[in-house]
Amino acid sequence: MIVVNRFRVPLPRGEEFRAQLQAAYEVLAAQRGFASGRIGRNVDDPELWLLHTEWRDVGSYRRALSTYDAKLTAVPTLSLAVDEPSAYEPVVPGAVLNDPQARSIG
Template sequence: MFVVIRFRVGESEQAGFGERLQAAVDVLAQQKGFVAARTGRNVDDPELLALTLEFENVGSYRRALSPYDVKLTAVPLLSQAIDEPTAYEDLPI
């Protein structure tokens, strides 16, 4: 399963945000079931950033958000995300 989390961040704030984003990914990457992460900036709107996470399954994703270090580091950042559904299951194409 994969997660798509979008953020609206002013260009002047992106350096500090990027450091916080890296810290969040680092702590999430230590969780069981974590597979990969990517970050990116929208090519048409440079203030729109995206974080994609891949986990083995939805249960491992949800459990990954529970440890104390994740709640301390990642959850505050994730709470700044655009309010929209984020978790997706893979579909055969």
């Protein structure tokens, strides 16, 4: 599962937000089921930030968000994200997309 969170942050708050986003990333990266991730900032619009993470499955991501450390550190930062869908499924040749199976199984 791929999660893309975008954030609109005024330039004067950029460095403060960078530290918050790094802390959120580190908490998420320490959770079971975390596969990879990175932080980015848009090259044409420096007020636009990105947190990209990949997870073993939807359940891993949901469980990660429910941990104490995530609720304390990551969730407050993630709540600042642009209000848009953020969860994506990998698209690989031959895969059935949007399979209606239970998404929390993992």
